[in-house]
Structure formats: structure tokens, C-alpha cells
Amino acid sequence: MTAKLVILGVMIVIVCALIPPLVASSSSSGGGEKREFFIKARQYAYDPPRIIVNKGDELHIRLASLDVVHGFFLEGHDIDALIEPGVRGFKLRHPSEGKEFTDVNEVVFTVEHTGKFRYRCSHTCGTLHPFMQGELIVRPNYPFLAASGGTVGILISTLLVIFLAGKKDKDAMPGGDVQ
């Protein structure tokens, strides 16, 4: 296989990976809205399991527990909470700033990065605790769009490149014979 073909293959993958995010970014609207959520934790899931927002939205999240003490660790946003059943409000901390919890009624933050961020239970709550999680999806989900494009890109480019390489070998053969 020649270097040219490899470059062609890589180019195809890159182009395919770039198209969906570019399309999404040009057509995406919204953002900057105030979005309110009331997330209820129970063994071993959150309700709602999935929150879908737009980049730039301001999130107001309240938390409550339906059964036992749970946690709420939102990755990528420096948020960790402790939720006690039978208590209104919850305890919140920002792990990077310190260990102490403060009592709050809601946590407010603006989503700046796109993609999927999981919120998971940070306080052992029973057998399936390590798998208790929910998802915050910030659209447009560039990582996913790029990866999806990349999947198509790899499919096309790999098949195309091996096809072209095979063809080249074949074309080269009679020439070789003549010499």
C-alpha cells in the first residue's frame, strides 16, 4: 500500500468526523435558557435518568432522595452532593475547593462544555451503588457527532483504500510481466 493511499484514508476519516459537528454547530440554536430540574435519587438510579440541555443553559438542580442516603457527583463540573431522605435541600460541595459540605436548596451552574457527563452516586447506598448513575447531555454533542462521523469515515476509507490498493496491485501485474 502506498503512502498516498494511507493519506487519502486518513483524510476521509477526518473529513467524515468533521462534517456532523460543523453541520450541528451551524444549525444549533438555543442556549442561555434557565432550566430547572428536580432529580430524585433512589436505589439504584436517578429520576430523570437523563437530562438534555443546550450549551450555555443555566441549570438549576434540586435533589432529593426517595429511600436512603445517596450522593450526586457530576463529572466535569466540580459538583458533589450528599442527599438525605426526609430532608428538604441537600449538602453540596465543590471537591476542588474543599471537603466541607454546605446546606443548599439548589445548585446553579452554567454548562459550558458539550458532550455527555455522568452524575453518579458518591455515597455507598447498597449493592449496585457503583453502577448508580445518570446522564447530563449537553448539546450539540460534538464528541459523539465527531465519533459517529469517524465511524462512517473508517468504514468507507478502510474499504476504499484496500479496494484501491488491490486494484493497483492488479493493474501493476501485466506491466511487471512486460518488463
Add this chain to the structure above:
Amino acid sequence: MRFKEILATLSVVVSLVAIPVAVGWYHNSYVLGGHPEGTKVITLSGVAESGVWTLDKVNGTNYWWKDFKPATIYLQEGDKVVLRLQSTDVHHRFYAPQLNIGPIEVEPGYIEEVHFEAQTPGTYRYYCTAICGDCHFYMQGWIVITAKGQSPQEPPPLKCVHEFEQPPEDDMVAWGRYLYQKNGCITCHGDDGKGGIENPNYAKEGDIEDPSYVKGSVPAHNTIAESFFLEEKEDAETFVEWLIEKQGEPNIPPPDVPRFFIVLRKCEDAIAIIREGKNCAKADPNGPEPPLQMPSWEVRLTDYDIDAIIAYIITLYEWEEEEEWEEEE
């Protein structure tokens, strides 16, 4: 080669025996034995399923079948005690207000050690104060301290009742009664809402100065009909019927009950307490936090559930013509 073979065989046999022995030895001599001479080391395991702090050994081999007994801890005056608290499932909290122990957060899988000295003889209650499941409110027990030379009293343990007959949800009063029992309301408010359960350092808010108030126990609420100004039995019945009808159509006209809007207002106040919960005030402001607080039920009970509980509580009032009430039921 023969020597090597023997050496290998020996090391296998020895290590199989040595592992459990080493674990036990390390635990007993360094972890449990790390305390000063004469200290009583007591391990308490929180089990949510049975609603107990127990002295039994709890591990995977017995958790799934054993009905663990709540611990009654017997101490003698002057004992130096180390409580090793652990949870075997979910988050618990250990609290013995009269002995000034806790509240101690007990995260599953971690050991929390508490050191104290048994002083005044008496019978003291300990509690779990972090809601840990259906049996949470039963998760209480006793620490009995006796003077030297005396034999201890044996207080009755509290056992979690798991099974209640579930009535149809549309039988509102019965449903309210079921929720009242199942959610453990009876453990604090007493059977049939009679109240009187001890709650150390508790004072009804605003009533601290009121000498008529019995400090230290959860108020009864089988008299709620009266405080709703439902003075006649018929009025109470009408109001409960109205509550039931209101579920289907929220806009039905008010019932024929005297001072209805005051009744409604009182009812809404009661609903708000169930929904939002209430922290109690302290009889002695410098004393420990009262262990029994009204939790918020807002996410765990629906509006209908709360109305059903209210309806049930109204019917608990002991009217003078009791017989008729029973006929109605």
C-alpha cells in the same frame, strides 16, 4: 529436586492454614486489642433490612437469611467503652442523645469508633437518625448502665414489622392507615396516634415556656379533629367525605361544615408539615438535638397519600359516641 518438592508442598499446606490464622491474629491483637487494658470493645452493625443495630456478626454468609436481633448493650458504672460502629448495607447514623454520643455518620464499609465512659446508671435509648429504609424508624435500642453489684433491667426491644395488609388504594381511610403503619409513623406517634413516645430534649415549638406541655415526648395527634375545629362527629365525617370526593374533581363546592375555611386552613397546615417536615425545638437550648424529627415526605408520598393520612388521622379522634363511628367504619 526432592527437597524442593517437599518445600513446595509444605508452603502450600502452611499458607492455607496461615491465612485465616494470620487474619484473625492481626485483627484481634492489633485492631481490637489496640485499646488500653480493661476497655470494653463492642461492635455494632447496622442492618437496614431488619432495622437494627446488632451485636451479631454480620457478613455475606448470614445477611441474606438471618433475622438480626436489636442490640441491648449492658454496661456497668465506670466501664470504659469503645463502640465500633459499622454499616453492612446503607448509610446509618448512630445517636444516643442522653449519653451525649453522636450523631455519628456511619458510611457502609467503614468503621467509626466512639469512646465513652459509662457514668450515671439508667436506661438510655439509642437511635439511627438517617433514614435507611422501611424499617428505619424501628432502628432503636437500649444502652443499660447499672450500678456496681446490681442486676440490670431488661427493656423490651423494638422489632420492625414488615408485613401489613395492603388495602385497595381507593379506600382512602384504610389506605391512610396502611401508609401510617408501613412508613413507621407509629414508632414515633404511637399506635393510633396516641403519641407519648419519649423524645429526649424535645419541646414543641413555641411551647417551650408552656408548663402544661409534657416535655420530652412526641405529641399525640389522635386529637387532630379537634384542632381542625371539627367539633361534631358528623362534621368530621362530612369533611373526610369531601376530601375523598375532592380527589376525582378538585373543583367541587365546599362541604357543609361550620367554619369550613378555617378547617381547610388547618388541614393545609397539617399537610404542609407532612410534606415539608419539621425540626423540633429543644427544651434545653444547650442540650442535644432531639433524635425524633418530623421528616419531609414530599418526594415519598403523593398528594393523595398525604390526604389519605390526614383522613385517617381525623378518624382517630375518640368521639363521645364511639359506637356510631365504628358502625360507619
Add this chain to the structure above:
Amino acid sequence: MGNHPANSVDKAKDAPKDSGQVKPFRIDLFKTIPFLKKFCKLRSFQFLVIFPNLVIFVFFLYAGLFGSRVGNRNIIIIFVWIFWWFLLITFMVPFASRVWCVVCPFPFFGEWFQRGALIKVRSGKTGGLRNKMFGLNKKWPKALSNIWLQDIGFLALCTFSALFLTRPIVSVIVLGGLFVIATILAFFYRQRAFCMYVCPVSGFQGLYAMTSMIELRAVDPEVCRRECKTKNCLTGSEKGWACPWYQYVGKMERNNYCGLCMECVKSCPNDNISVFARPFCGDIHVKGYDESWKAFIMLALAMVYAVTLLGPWGTIKEWANIAEVGNWKGFGIYAGIIWFTALIGIPAVWALASWLGKLLAGDRSIPTKEIFIKYSYMLVPLGLLAWIAFSFPLIMINGAYIISTISDPLGWGWDLFGTADIPWRPILPEYTIYIQILLLLFGLFFALKRGYDVSLTLYQDKSQAVRSLIPTGVVCAVIIFAFLRLFIG
């Protein structure tokens, strides 16, 4: 493109100038690292590597029985299902083949009984072997001489994954059960029948070991063919035990059923066996439906786990967590979906794609069955990488538990190394998705690339080969897309 012996004939005819590549690229590790050879040749090699592991696993079992029932504070859960699993699927299998089988303690007692020794070799006669072995030494039933038992066993075991992944006592039953079954089988059947045909962990290791960057092979197969009459690797000698896995190294061309126990290295009279480093995905021949189905089952389980364990849906977790919730109907649905997807769903799609591939290639002489089995190799790198992508978050999220449980292995309040109270903290969780993207795309690329190598063994014509690959390639891309959707979308 394609420097594997599989297409060497084709290559040689097409492009004689490439004849230097006919021999696959590999490095003789025994030559480059003399110490390794010395170590593997030690009579006590097996004992030295298994024994420490045995001690560790016995301790794990003890911890599972009497330690804390809180899974994330008990060493058996954290070290077996988080740490060991991650090492196994991410490093051991893809880089070092069945290296786990070398150190695996489960068959230890059975093998001890069979050999009547931990270190030395017994000469003598047992069946056709040149060693004396104890036990009944029966032959494994012919009908079961495949990996179907392992296929079904692993699927059955994994149906209950939510239980043994989270409860120390259930882990004890699973791991202890492996010890017991391995030992009992050793009384009755020859050598490592358990590892070869029964062990549920062995099946997928064999399949995914095909990708491994290490192989044990004859240095020169010609030597075996011409000079070796005794086949000591298979039958044993006074220097080494007969191959516990019934392999004849002279003809062994895949990693699948080689347990790397190094007995053959000792018994080979010609010193003709070595361990080689080689490129990723060296073996490309899937043989038989049992191995194809292993690939389907593994892929289905990776997907099911991605949904159950890494997904946000509580109902599915409730179904899977049967011991706590007791919803048997839900569990029935859950188990039904797993078994259907693994045994019927994915294979049906694969069959359809293989048939379409045959049509596209336009060559009727090659049966769909052959395409179906051979192309299922594409799901080997694909499935392996999907599993790695699944396992990465597990270690990044639960890594902190490894550090804390090593100090307090039983959850009894110990603090051996001062790390017992290290709080749980995920390691860079927000970057996990990027690792997953790279892994999944890499898997797809290798599936297609090696798929092409496989197709060249079926089709002379290269454009035919590519065309036959399109439908299965598309299926692979769809599978990767599904994983992306679950992990990232």
C-alpha cells in the same frame, strides 16, 4: 497490506517482490531475553507463578466469606472484578495471550493430584503419554470437545453478573465453584479438561488471545516435521509434562488453546519452542461454530453490560439485581433479552450479512457457512476493543477503591498502608469518553483490516474480496455506532 501466512500463497503469486514478507514478522523473545527462557525452563516455573496467586485468591475467598458485605469495601470485589478484570481484558489478553492461564490458581489442586507433584516430573505411561499420572484419566467426551460448554457457561454466569459483581458472598460461590469443579474434573478426566472445555473464563480468553501480541510456537516447524518422531510437547518426557491442553506445537498455528504453561519448552528434545512477540491480531482463522458463537456472545454481553451497568436506567438494574428486588418477571425479560441477542439476534444478522456478502462477491462456489464462520473473526478485535472501552470507565471510576481496600481488605477497620480512608474520587471521568472513542474506532479499523485479510483466504480476486466484506463491515460499523451511542451519545 496483509503480511500474514494466511494469504502468503496469494501474495507470492501476485507480487513476487514481496516474498520477503511471506514469513510473518515476529521476534523470538527467548533469544532477545535469555533470562525469560531460563525462567520458563525451570522445573518449578509453574509452581513459582501459581503459588503466590493461590495464596492471594484463598485470601480473597476468606475476605468474601467473612469480610464486609459492602462490595466496594471488600477486596474480593474490588481486586477481582475491577482490578483483575481490567488487567485481564486490557493488558493480559491483547498483549500476553493466555498469560492468566499460566498463573491461574483454579486448576492447581486438580493438577497437583494428577501429577502427584508440584515441581518434579514423573516418567511412565498413561494412555499414550510418557508421564505417569494419577486419576481416572478418561478422555473428554467427543461431543463436548469444543467450546460450546464454555459459550453457554459464560453466558449463564453473566446473566447473574449484577449479583456476583456486587456481593462478596456470590463472588465466593463463583470463584470457589471454579476451584471445586476444576478439582473434581481432574479426578476423572485427562489433564486440563476443565480449562480446555469447561472454564467460562477460558473460552473468551482463547478467542481474544488470537489478537495477542505474543505467541508460543515452534521456532522452525520444519524441524518438528522432519526430525521429531516423539512429539514430546504433546506426550511429555522425563523433562516435562505432556501438554495439559492436548496441543502439538509442531502444528499449532493459533493461540486459542495454548495455556503457555511452558512444559513443552522443557520437554522438546530439539529446543525448538519459543515465545514470540508479533503484531496485533496475528491469528485470523476462526474454526467452527462454537468459536463464532463465542464472538457473538462476548459482543452481546459487552453491549448488555454497557446498558445495564453503565447505563442510567434503573428498571433494568432492578431486573438484573434479582436477589434484592425479587422481580422474577423482570429478571426473566432481562435474561431472555441477553440469551436471545447473544444466541440468535446477532448471529442472525451476521448470517444475513454473510449471505449478502456472498451475493456481492458474485462467487457461488464459496458457501455462506464458510463466510459466516471466517468473517466472524472481525468480531474478535471489535469485541475485544468494545470490552476494553467498557472496562476503562470501571477502573477510572472505581480506581480509588483499589487503593483503599488494599489497606482494609476485609472492611474491618484495618489500615495496613495508611490508605484505608482515601475517599472515593473518579480519575478524570470527563475524559473517559475520549479514550472510549479512540478504542472503539481502533477496533472498527482492525475489524475491517483483518476482515480483508480473512476475505483474501476465500477469494482470489481482491475486488471480490472487498465486495464480500461490505455487508459485514457495515454491521461492524453499526455495532460500533451502538456502543458510541451508549457510551457517548
